[in-house]
Amino acid sequence: MPPLATAVRARLDKSMPVLREWQGRAGKLVRRVASANPYIVDTAITALVWLALSVQFIVPRPEGLPYGSTTSYFLTCLCALPLVWRRRFPLMVLIATNIPMAINQMIDGVGQPLPYAGLIAAYTVAAVSPLRQRMVMNGLAMVVIPLAVAANSNGAREYLFTFFTYFGAYALGRLQNNRQERALAVEARAEQIELTRKAEADRAVVAERARIARDMHDVLSHAVSIMIVQAEAGPVAVRRDPERAERAFDAIAASGRDAMTQLRRMLGVLKEEEGDAxxxxxxxxxxxxxxxxxxxATGPRAELTVTGTPVALDADVQVSLYRIVQEALTNVVKHARASGVAVRLDWRGDVVAVTVVDDGVGPTVGDGRGHGMISFRERVAAHRGRVDFGPGPGGRGFQVNAEFPLAREERVVAG
Structure with missing residues (x-):
């Protein structure tokens, strides 16, 4: 690289942090001005325009040029004053700024290098007014600008300059309008995304609460059922079979401890704590x-049979399968008056099925199984499975059949 280019490159590298700092400061200033009270901003703009228009009357003029009269200065000030209301009445302000300018020209007053007030008013109409008002402004411009230039110099150069400045102000106003519309669209989209995210979070909270409610029902129902059965049998066993009574009391204590452990875990999740629960x-x-x-050990004789080749399952599927078996066994203990119950876990390649069958009295009206049946459907539906329940084989007892489809990755044999 040539020495000159290297030196320029080094100088640019040194100046870039300063430029970025000034760029950041300028951005903060623009954002602060944009967020300020509109009337304060417009009053400040009006004051600046007034100062710019007053230069012709304050600065000494070259020899041969007349000084501005009091009437001309008054009319010039009137051009700037309506700008305070430019956002509220943009088209009326445009007309109000041009009328004193036209009168000043008629009386041959001191002119201005640029029609500052008129250009700002035209920019405002283009930026904030609806299409009809913009069309009215452009129609008036096509008539007024040629008449004003013809009354002044009637030169091609002035025609070109005047139309260029007017349409330049109009184009800047339309660009500002498009930028604001894009910003509003982005804000609306961000607000909609936030509302959607909040709605999804609320739905997730509701679903999690429903899941915890199901788990608490299953845990408490199972544990309390075992405890009730053992507590009812305890007094009889104490007199006839002390060892059996001792086992019953041990079962009550074990069921209570297990229920408390699981409840602590659930309550810990609800409280969002990081404890042992x-x-x-x-x-x-x-x-x-x-x-x-x-x-x-505490109720009817129960047996578990597993057929097929087990595979790895998602944790959610395993919890749902366990809870279905738990609720089915709870119903057997509470309602079936059965002497035996069979649990069968069957791996069938594409599905894993679980069946719970008892030899009790079967379903009866108002036997209290309703909540458990709803829980079965909800748990299986969450995994796109199916469940059915009703009388057992030969119309005796009650059975529950649930199937969970296996995902493709779950069909790999668990190592």
Whole structure:
């Protein structure tokens, strides 16, 4: 690289941080002005225009040129004054700024290098007014500008300059209008996205509360049912079989401890705490053996049979499958008056199915199983599975059948 180019490159590298700093300051100033009270901003603009128009009357003029009269200065000030209301009445302000200018020209008053007030008023109409008012302004411009130039110099140069400045102000106003519309569209979209995100978060909260409510129902219903059965059998067993009574009381204590552990975990999730309750793992299909054994030890005889080749399942599927078995066994203990219940877990390639069948009295009207049936449907529907329930084989007892489809990655045999 040539030495001159290297020097220029080094100088630019040194000046870039300063330029970025000034750019940031300018951006902050623009944002601060844009967020200020519109009347304060417009009053400041009016004052600046008035100062610019007053230069011709304050600065000494070259020899041979007349000084401005008091009437001419008064008319010039009148050109700037309406700008205070430019946003509220843009088209009327445009007309109000041009009338004193025309009168000043008729009396041959001191002119201005640029029609500052008229250009700002034209810019405002283009930026904030509807299409009809903009068309009226452009129609008036096509008539007034040629007449004013013809009354002044009637030269081609002045025609070109006047039309250029007018349409330049109009184009800047339309650009500002488009920028504001884009900004409003972006803000509206961001607001809509935020509302959508909040709605999704609310739906997620409702779904999570429903899930926790189902889990609490299953946990409490199962534990309390076991405790009631054992508590009712305890007094009889104390007199006839003390060892059996002791086992019953142990089962009551174990059910209570298990329920408390799971409730602490659920309440910990609700409170969003990071304690031990949150870290207690959710039940899995590996816990079915203990669940069935607990029922068999304290109530009807229960057996678990597994067929097929087990595969890895998502944690959510395992929790739902476990809770369905738990609720079905709870219903057996509470309502079936059964002597035995069979739980079968069947791996069938594309689905995993679970069946709970008892040999009790079967379904009866008002037997209290309604909430559990709803829970079955909700849990299975969450995983696009299916569930059915009703009388057992030969019309005896009650059975629950639930199937969960396996995702493609779940069909790989668990190592």
């Amino acid at each position: 949150v870290r207690v793992p959710q039940p899995t299909i590996g816990d079915l053996d203990a669940l069935v054994a607990g029922v068999s």
